[in-house]
Structures are given as structure tokens and as C-alpha cells.
Amino acid sequence: MSQLSGLEIRGLRVSFDGFTAVDGVDLDVAPGDLRFLIGPNGAGKTTLVDAVTGLVKAQGSVLFGGAELLGRSVHRIARSGIGRTFQTATVFEGLTVLQNLDIAAGAGRGMLTMLRRRKGVPEPVARALETVGLTDLAHSPAGTLAHGQKQWLEIGMLLVQDVRLLLLDEPVAGMSHDERQATGELLEHISEERTVVVIEHDMDFMRSFARSVSVLHAGRVLSEGTVAEVQADPRVQEVYLGHAAAGDAALGSAGPTLPDEPEPSGGTASGRTGAAVQEV
Amino acid sequence: MTLFKGAPAAPAGKSPSVLAGRPARAWAGFAAAAVALFALAPLALSDFRLGLLAKYLCTAMVAVGICLAWGRGGLLTLGQGVFFGLGGYAMAMHLKIADAGPGNLPDFMQLYGTASELPWWWRPFGNPLVALAATVLLPMAVAAVLGSFIFRRRVKGAYFAILSQALAAAFAIWLIGQQATTGGTNGLTDIQGFFGYDLDDPVNQRMVYFVIAAVLLLLIALVRQLIHSRYGELLVAVRDSEERVRFLGYDPANVKLVAYVVAAGTAGLAGALFVPAVGIISPAMIGIVPSIEFVIGAAVGGRASLAGAVLGAIGVAWAKTALSEEFPAAWTYFQGLLFIVALAFLPGGLVSLAGIVRRRRAAATALPSGGAA
Numbered sequence: 333m334s335q336l337s338g339l340e341i342r343g344l345r346v347s348f349d350g351f352t353a354v355d356g357v358d359l360d361v362a363p364g365d366l367r368f369l370i371g372p373n374g375a376g377k378t379t380l381v382d383a384v385t386g387l388v389k390a391q392g393s394v395l396f397g398g399a400e401l402l403g404r405s406v407h408r409i410a411r412s413g414i415g416r417t418f419q420t421a422t423v424f425e426g427l428t429v430l431q432n433l434d435i436a437a438g439a440g441r442g443m444l445t446m447l448r449r450r451k452g453v454p455e456p457v458a459r460a461l462e463t464v465g466l467t468d469l470a471h472s473p474a475g476t477l478a479h480g481q482k483q484w485l486e487i488g489m490l491l492v493q494d495v496r497l498l499l500l501d502e503p504v505a506g507m508s509h510d511e512r513q514a515t516g517e518l519l520e521h522i523s524e525e526r527t528v529v530v531i532e533h534d535m536d537f538m539r540s541f542a543r544s545v546s547v548l549h550a551g552r553v554l555s556e557g558t559v560a561e562v563q564a565d566p567r568v569q570e571v572y573l574g575h576a577a578a579g580d581a582a583l584g585s586a587g588p589t590l591p592d593e594p595e596p597s598g599g600t601a602s603g604r605t606g607a608a609v610q611e612v
Numbered sequence: 613m614t615l616f617k618g619a620p621a622a623p624a625g626k627s628p629s630v631l632a633g634r635p636a637r638a639w640a641g642f643a644a645a646a647v648a649l650f651a652l653a654p655l656a657l658s659d660f661r662l663g664l665l666a667k668y669l670c671t672a673m674v675a676v677g678i679c680l681a682w683g684r685g686g687l688l689t690l691g692q693g694v695f696f697g698l699g700g701y702a703m704a705m706h707l708k709i710a711d712a713g714p715g716n717l718p719d720f721m722q723l724y725g726t727a728s729e730l731p732w733w734w735r736p737f738g739n740p741l742v743a744l745a746a747t748v749l750l751p752m753a754v755a756a757v758l759g760s761f762i763f764r765r766r767v768k769g770a771y772f773a774i775l776s777q778a779l780a781a782a783f784a785i786w787l788i789g790q791q792a793t794t795g796g797t798n799g800l801t802d803i804q805g806f807f808g809y810d811l812d813d814p815v816n817q818r819m820v821y822f823v824i825a826a827v828l829l830l831l832i833a834l835v836r837q838l839i840h841s842r843y844g845e846l847l848v849a850v851r852d853s854e855e856r857v858r859f860l861g862y863d864p865a866n867v868k869l870v871a872y873v874v875a876a877g878t879a880g881l882a883g884a885l886f887v888p889a890v891g892i893i894s895p896a897m898i899g900i901v902p903s904i905e906f907v908i909g910a911a912v913g914g915r916a917s918l919a920g921a922v923l924g925a926i927g928v929a930w931a932k933t934a935l936s937e938e939f940p941a942a943w944t945y946f947q948g949l950l951f952i953v954a955l956a957f958l959p960g961g962l963v964s965l966a967g968i969v970r971r972r973r974a975a976a977t978a979l980p981s982g983g984a985a
Contacts (some may be wrong), residue, residue, distance in 0.1 A: 385859065410861035422856045424849040431845045438842060439861030446843040493860055 337397030425475030677875030697898030699880030751880030799894025914961025
């Protein structure tokens, strides 16, 4: 791990055929932050990540560690230390977990290394396997992994890629409570050495693990701050109440003191949940 | 659309095995192939049949490249005839010049030609070393130029297949149009010698067969190394999810380009060796139909497996000879049917049958009594 780098977005604007998906976003993510991007559907969260990673064309400026990213091609942005995951886990299903990680680790490899066979398990790959808890499944085809395990494999791939910024698009969607807990702890651990940005709809998850939060709405940053600050913001409450009439998972209605009721689940995970909720 | 993407998104059990190199089995297969090619076939087959086998082995060389590009890389190369033809014509041009002897024009130029001397672009092929190098390097260079345009513009799937097929058609049509310098529809025919050896002599024909068999084994070893290298794993990753690979910091265009160029090289070499084995190269051997035939062999045998692609190519080429001797008109239909059946019902080719049967059995025994499988 070289050094921590932050993300600095200024006046970012993305339009598709006249529809402006991201409309002048300014966003600073401090080095080593664990930032959550939340907002209703269509707020522009994923498009923002697409713009940062070069998938869609954008105007404005995106600086990472002081270097401009806009205008670079996808694979060059990836090589400058930025990795992302997608809403649906995309791993190479026909390859083993180990092969997936080895490929992720190899973008800088020279010709000769590429043309030779992989011998054993490279050290960073072994570490990543350990970190995401897939060591026992190293030789299983990635296609046979459970949904949550695929997400972890993707995160593991970002780790061996040695990215300094992880952009994760709904990493806990479809996960069980225990898996979410484990993922949250994994992200906390990762953010000690890297900058992490998470797009998430799961408010409980956000409350438990976010170090800071940005709320996007209609392509703009509506509010920003700690979880408590954002939750107290009347504009955020309005947006969320307006969208989730029932107020079930709504941020505003939940309020800062609502405890995250731990589902009856095993051992270590719930213990940590309690601690995380109290922080909030 | 499995047709154009290799066999991605298949449930893990069904996807072509990339999980293990199994070196012991590979060595055994390699040794068996060497014994069959160098000992059994020459003993068992007549000179005529051995000559036919030499021709089939050339088809198998093309299939080796197709296995890499299509089976592993998902690039449905429907235009390998172009590269086969480049290699074939490069070799045939040299042999024609050599046959004619110093200072003379090749026979067909004396018949149709208007020029009194060799066209400028024929001259380099007078040198045997240049011609030999060109049989491989020319197809690879053409593939590199074409491929970098195609892959950087992100042409893929069916569009790539159609484009490569159109190239084969265009190349054949161009050759036909150049009667005076390429022999037109006839092609370059009646090749007599091969680097000083008289091709009418059965002993020399046998030598050509051995050269072809050796080169085939060499190509198999080379491509096998590629398939099992890190590059081979990356190529499968590109086939299955190109976008994801891009986000890992690779340029998928380069990854595909390597496979495409290597496949072009094997096709070029195959074309070059086809010429002394058969004594002729003509537009009819490099156009759309032969280009599709190259692919069919690999598809029937199993495009993702080297053994499958090679045996499939030999088998289909053999079946073509055998069946078209009996039913000349029906072969084309049969071949088309074979291709469709293989792609629709057996995407892994015949080699995948064993695995499917094994899994069925395993599933049947794993189920408690009477479970419907």
C-alpha cells in the first residue's frame, strides 16, 4: 500500500441525450474515508461512479490523488488505482476463485510472466483470499459461489488489484444479515488502508458502518456529513418521505436513535452490531 | 447467443474445463498422437491415404488457432481462409518461381500474362527464406492490422464474425480478378517441387507428411502453453466478461489481438504446408465455404478443447472425403446440419460428451432411489 489518496470532484455533469443524470456535483472524499452515497433511485449515484471510472463521458473535474481522471480510458483509470464493483456481481464464472484473483492482480505483468503458467498462489492473492474469507474455496469455480461470496470475491479482486479507491455499488444487496455484518466489518478493515465509497440503499447497513454520508438527489448533492448530521437534515427527510410514503426503510422517519434490531443470529456478528449502533 | 460468445454464462459444471492443466494426461495424449502420426499412420495407410491425411492435418492446424481464438477467446473467426490463403499463396508463389527456374516466368504467366517479367510483389518470394517467413509473418501482420482496428472499435460477436467472413469473400474475389498474376480462379496449380525435392516422388510426399505432422504437434504444444498460461486465463476472462477485465486495468483489445494473430499464424502455416501436400492453392480453398469448414471441425469436436478441435477437424475433413465420394450433393447439407446440431445441442463438442455422461451417472447415483434425473 503506497499512500492514502482522496477523491476531489468538481462540477461533475453527465447528460444522456438531454437528460442530465449528474448535474454539477462537488464531492470531496477524504483519504481513508468510508463514505456512503445514498439517495433515491435515479439520484445519479451509479452514474457518478460510472463517470469517475471512465464508463460514461462527463464534464467537470475528477481529481484522485491530485491527478485528473476525466478523459482517460477505463483501463487507464483502473491502473491509476481505482477499482469498482457493479450492482450485480460480475466475476469470471468459468474460472476458479484463485484464477479470478490472479487475473485481478496481474494488470501490470510483463509479457513473459503472462505467457507462463501460474505457479502456486501469489502472496497478495493469498492475503486477499484470507481477508475475504474464501481461502477454502480457492479452487472452486466462481460460478458456484453463493451470491454474497461473489460480492466478496469482487472486493478481493479490488484488493489484489491494489486499488487505492474502492467504489462499491450496492455491495450488500441480497445478502443475509450475517453476510451484511461481515461485509461491513470487511469494509471497515479495508478503509484503514484505502479510501472506500459505497453506494447503498440499505439504511441499517449505512448507519452501522458509514464514517460519512453524501445524499444525492436529482443529480445533485443534497446533504453531506456524518450519519447523524444527515439524518437530522430536514431536506433529506423530505426527499426520503416523499419517495417512501410508507416510511418503512426511510431514513428520515427512522431517526438517529432507532436501534438496529439485531436479528437473532449467531455469535460475533451481533456483538459488533451493537457496538456499531451505539456509535451512531 | 452462445454461438458468438464461446460458451459463457454456462453453469460452472458445463463450462469448458479451464480448471486444471492435468499435465500427465496431456503428455500421454501427446505421446499417443505422436505414435499414431509417426508410426501407425505411415504403416497402415497407402500413399494416397497418407496424402489425404496430410491434407486433414493442415485443417487441424487451422483448428488449433480457432480453438484459441474462438474456443478460449470467444472470437468466431469465420474468415480463417484469408490467413490460410496468405500462407498458401506465399508458399506457392515461391514454389512456382522455383519450378520455373532462374530467369523464367511461372507457367501460367507465360499463358495469360501480359508482363514479360515477374511482377514486383512476386520478386521477394523468389528467396526461400523470405517466402518461408512470409507464410507465417504475413498472415500475422495482416491480422495485427485488421485486429487492432476491429477490437479497438469494439466490434464483437456476430459483427466480428460477419466482418471476418466478408474479408474471406473479398480476398477470394480479389484473387480471382488477378488472373495474370495470381492465376485467377485456377489458382497456382501443378506445383512440382518442394525446396529441391520432386513432389511426384512418393518418398518426398511422405517427407512432406512428416513435416506436417511435426508442425501440427509443435503448434498444439505452443497453443497449449498459451491456453494454460496466465494469458490463457485472462483470455477466458475477456470472453466471459470483457467489461470487467477493463475495470481490472487491462485493455481487452490487446488480449483478443494476441489470440487473433496467433490463430492467423497457425492458419498461415497450415496454408503453406497444404500447398506441397496437395500441389495446388486456389481461391476456392480460401473463400467463405472453406472458412466455415475450418470452424465446423472445431465446433463438432469441441472448440474449447485442443484435442476436441484437432480431432474434430480431422474427423470432419475425413467425413467430407468419405461422404462426398458417395453422396457428392448431400455433403454440403450434412455439413450445415452438423454445425447447427453441434452448436445448438453440444456447445462443448463431442469431447464434452464423456463429461456429460459422467455427470449424469454421478447425478443418478447421488440421487436416492427413483429420483428423476
